[in-house]
Amino acid sequence: MAPGGSTCKEVLESHSTVANYDTAKVVNNITPTKAIVSFGGKHGLSSTNGVHELLECSVCSNLMYPPIHQCPNGHTLCSDCKITAHNCCPTCRYELGDIRCLALEKVAESLELPCRYQSLGCHDTFPYYSKLKHEQHCRFRPFNCPYAGSECSVTGDIPTLVAHLKEDHRVDMHDGCTFNHRYVKMNPHEVENATWMLTVFNCFGKQFCLHFEAFQIGVAPVYMAFLRFMGDDDEAKNFSYSLEVGANGRKLIWQGIPRSIRDSHRKVRDSQDGLIIHRSLALYFSGGDRQELKLRVTGRIWKEQ
Template identity: 75%
Template sequence: MATIEIESVECFSSSDDIEDEEMQSLVSSHPHLFSSKNHTVVPSGIAPTSVHELLECPVCTNSMYPPIHQTRVHNRCPTCRQELGDIRCLALEKVAESLDLPCRYYSLGCPEIFPYYSKLKHEAVCNFRPYSCPYAGSECSVTGDIPFLVSHLKDDHKVDMHTGCTFNHRYVKSNPREVENATWMLTVFHCFGQYFCLHFEAFQLGMAPVYMAFLRFMGDENESRNFSYSLEVGANGRKLIWEGTPRSIRDSHRKVRDSHDGLVIQRNMALFFSGGDRKELKLRVTGRIWKEQQNPDAGACIPNLCS
């Protein structure tokens, strides 16, 4: 639970309410912080006022929400050092209830202003919040916008980058019966002015390995719906085809993988596609990405294939 040390605000522990005179005293002691009796509104593009800063945890800098506790005396009597229990700063909680503040991502372009207690719900889904790195091979904690993440994938993770919206992916494994979780490959494609992540991996499903290929869109979910993709694998007169919509990288790699939202190949079928003595896995996955365009006359979507 976030706490705060406040020297200029009297904290109360024995009352569930604050008298108007006490609130007026707080307001009068900080007249520059209030634009009206009830609300402080911070326009977009302007840094938060010091009221907002008062409501930030000094350790993690996240906004604090009730119960807000006062830590100046560290919950002990300064004379006898006996524990006093949690001391709530009710005055600061009442100030928080009166505020309208910008989204924490205002510096990244979000123009929205919300009541203080609505901020968290919005910020969890804000379209301007940074994206997480889509690299699946490690617990990478890097976040940023799409151009930054593309450079990060190329420079730090050494991911293969390709231009175009068709691909021919070859996967070879010498001993297909020894499949460990998170055996994976990642390739990034650039087409239609967007970036896509092609994942191909093997993982254990129950007692047997499976092989899976799927595509993720480097952008938000509402944008990803503008695109479709197909994946195809086959040999010996057999063929498996998958068509779908790429998932946004807002969904984690594990979430997409565990939902099986992609081309899933069982080991026996994968070995059949490989041919030979079935002792070596040789899969070739081909695919393409296209953009769905709205036909203004028919009101239907038609594919726009990349040249």
């Protein structure tokens, strides 16, 4: 039995939720003071000197960041796996306690690693502890599918997502920078989670997603239209758009900057960053007996000089 340790009653299988890091190998003779590691696979680091084995969590095989924990027998694991393991070492079953592997944390400080999105175009290297923060904002990281009607897990670059939207989600694709859309709903009193089909516009060599849906702000049912840009925030700011809806001599006009699809559909919707039409006004615009929604939304996209 390990000194100061107690045996756990059962072996716990643990699965980390930390993002999976690509494989890497140490490249010699890069600098005299730091080990430079480059990617070459999918499941951790690959090295001739065994450094990768020290920095991989013994449970999930992902790179470990402080605090790095160890059991009395020296088995190391990451913070996420320590929580999931309920203080029981998954390797030897001894109680983990609160032992930090300070020596291993010091080893990590000597490493520099390339971004995990190296294969997608990012060729920068970073100190071990800066790498994770960079990857959360790397401009080469994949985009999430912008389709709002499902919990789609597909990621990729913009051409990949455009093809995916067209082939898998069957979205409407249009060329041009102006649009005139008609939205109809037989029972406008049912607004919860009502989402119309996404429309994608090819404009200025870029793609824009037009969303229209019904939901509630507090207890008030509303309709909302907004545009998202298929690209990053800094490029989205080069464009503006306007939306207009109306009838019977009255109209509502919205003008704004399209949000990047880096922001989720729900985040944009909940921020109310778009054209919002309260149900009573929407029914007034619809005319007739106010028992059916008939809205025509027109819009335009332009590039700022």
